[in-house]
Amino acid sequence: MISKALLAASTKPMILSFLREGESYGYEIIQSIRKISGGSIEWSDAMLYPVLHRMERDGLIASEWKMSREGRPRKYYSITAKGRTDLEADMKQWMKVHSALVQLWKTAKASD
Amino acid sequence: MISKALLAASTKPMILSFLREGESYGYEIIQSIRKISGGSIEWSDAMLYPVLHRMERDGLIASEWKMSREGRPRKYYSITAKGRTDLEADMKQWMKVHSALVQLWKTAKASD
DNA sequence: TTGCATACCTAACAGCGTTAGATATCTAAC
DNA sequence: GTTAGATATCTAACGCTGTTAGGTATGCAA
Numbered sequence: 445m446i447s448k449a450l451l452a453a454s455t456k457p458m459i460l461s462f463l464r465e466g467e468s469y470g471y472e473i474i475q476s477i478r479k480i481s482g483g484s485i486e487w488s489d490a491m492l493y494p495v496l497h498r499m500e501r502d503g504l505i506a507s508e509w510k511m512s513r514e515g516r517p518r519k520y521y522s523i524t525a526k527g528r529t530d531l532e533a534d535m536k537q538w539m540k541v542h543s544a545l546v547q548l549w550k551t552a553k554a555s556d
Numbered sequence: 557m558i559s560k561a562l563l564a565a566s567t568k569p570m571i572l573s574f575l576r577e578g579e580s581y582g583y584e585i586i587q588s589i590r591k592i593s594g595g596s597i598e599w600s601d602a603m604l605y606p607v608l609h610r611m612e613r614d615g616l617i618a619s620e621w622k623m624s625r626e627g628r629p630r631k632y633y634s635i636t637a638k639g640r641t642d643l644e645a646d647m648k649q650w651m652k653v654h655s656a657l658v659q660l661w662k663t664a665k666a667s668d
Numbered sequence: 669t670t671g672c673a674t675a676c677c678t679a680a681c682a683g684c685g686t687t688a689g690a691t692a693t694c695t696a697a698c
Numbered sequence: 699g700t701t702a703g704a705t706a707t708c709t710a711a712c713g714c715t716g717t718t719a720g721g722t723a724t725g726c727a728a
Binding site: 448449469470471472489490493494497512514516517518519 | 673674675676677678683684
C-alpha cells in the first residue's frame with residue numbers, strides 16, 4: 445500500500461508518462477499501472493477520475509468519447525503538448541528529490 | 557521550486573534520514589536540506605514545524621529543549637526506534653514508485 | 669437472474685502545504 | 699542606541715487532494 449502523499453506526488457507524472465506511449469482510458473490506466481508496478485501500486489477509480497478531470501482542465505491531457513465493440517462507452521485520454529512539457533518538469537523535480545533522498549540514505553549507511 | 561505534492565511525499569523520509577545521522581533542530585534541518593539538495597529544495601519553517609510536531613506525536617521522533625551558547629533555546633529532535641522502522645518502510649515504498657516511474661520513462665524513450 | 673468484471677462519476681471528510689501572521693534573541697552596522 | 703538581518707520557534711485560515719462511500723450502466727457467465 446503506497447501512502448497517500450507518495451500517491452499524490454506520483455500520479456500525475458505516471459499518467460503523463462503512460463499516455464506518452466499512446467491514448468488510453470481510466471479503467472485501463474488503473475490495470476496497466478498495477479501491472480507495470482508488479483502489483484505494488486493499486487489506484488482506486490475514485491482517486492483517478494478526479495485527477496484525470498483536473499489534468500484535462502489544466503490542458504495536460506485531452507479526452508474523447510469512443511464506443512468499444514461491446515457497446516461500452518470509454519473516455520479516451522491523450523497527452524497534449526503542454527502535458528509533455530509539464531512531464532519534463534515533473535521528471536526533473538522528481539530526480540532532484542530522489543537524488544537528495546538517495547544521498548541521505550547513503551550517508552547514513554556510511555556512518556553505521 | 558518543488559511541487560507541493562512532491563514535498564509532502566518526501567519531507568518525512570528526508571527528516572528521518574537526516575536525523576538518523578544525529579540529532580538536530582528545525583532551523584538547522586532547513587539549512588542542511590537546502591545544502592544537501594544543492595539549493596533545489598527550500599523548506600519553509602511554517603511547513604516544517606507542524607511536520608515535526610506530527611512526527612513527534614506519532615512517536616517517530618523525540619524532542620528535547622536545549623540552550624545554545626548564545627542563549628537561544630533550541631528544540632533538538634532525535635529519531636526513535638519506531639522512526640527507523642517507519643523510514644525503512646518509506647524507503648521501500650519510494651523505491652517501488654521510483655522504479656515504476658523509471659520504467660515508464662524508459663519505455664517511452666524506447667518508442668520515440 | 670445472480671454475480672462479477674467493465675467503465676464512468678460525485679459528495680463529504682480528513683490531512684497537509686501555503687500564506688500570513690506573531691514572538692524573541694544575538695550580532696553587526698550606522 | 700537603534701536599526702537591520704540572521705537565528706529560532708509557533709499558529710490560524712485557506713485550498714488542494716486522496717479516502718470513504720456511495721451511484722449508474724453494460725456485457726458475460728453460471
